Amino acid sequence: TDLGSLHPLTVVLEEICDIFYGLGFSRDEGPEVELDYYNFTALNFPDEHPARDIQDTFYVSDKVCLRTQTSPVQVRTMERVKPPLAYVFPGRVYRNESSDASHSCEFFQVEGLCVDHDVSLADLREIVALFVRAFFGEARRTRFRPHYFPFTEPSVEVDMVCVKCGGRGCGVCGQTGWLEIMGAGMVHPRVFAAVGYPPDAYTGYAFGMGIDRIAMLRYEIDDIRLLYENDLRFLD
Helix, strand or coil, X not given: CCCCCXXXXXXXXHHHHHHHHXXXXXXXXXXCEEEHHHHCHXXXXXXXXXXXXXXXXXXXXXXXXXXXXXXXXXXXXXXXXXXXXXXXXXXXXXXXXXCCCCCCCEEEEEEEXXXXXXXXXXXXXXXXXXXXXXXXXXCCCEEEEXXXXXXXXXXXXXXXXCCCCCCCCCCCCCCXXXXXXXXXXXXXXXXXXXXXXXXXXXXXXXXXXXHHHHHHXXXXXXXXXXXXXXXXHHHC
């Protein structure tokens, strides 16, 4: 009889978490059916933000939705735990969008959060670089690009040298030599205010990545749907 094995997403999720355990992070999880307050309001999403629209979010009721990110767990953890703290938050999330080779209406994320006195963007750069080297190899360089997220300021997108071409340019990276792997930034003072942290006393960074995308890069998979079709030939 053939023995079962771990799903590629589980393998990648646990390996990512193990790396951060080694860097001093703990782990926390939260509900997939979430209050609008935790999914949007406490994360500084304005009432008119397009992410709140019904075409982007699965709503159970006016005030309850399927979480669109694992960031609500950050808020719930900060309400319960006082700084200093460092956590990772893995879990399944949901977006109301059509499935294709690179998109799915459900997928997995892992986010990280670190809060203490005098945490800086330089600390974020270092932790991201350490993770990328540990997971993808010592030769993988990273870069930050300015971006916008409601819950961080400043916000950045993190790119990594392409795993396929090593930075020379190919079809995988769109000839740029770089692959986007996560979003990150310094926690917005309004998020701290929502959980009762004095914004003038603490700083922190947060980051988040799609585990599906990381798994696709690791195993050179070109269609995200393969991860959810339960085809034993593929999983084997």
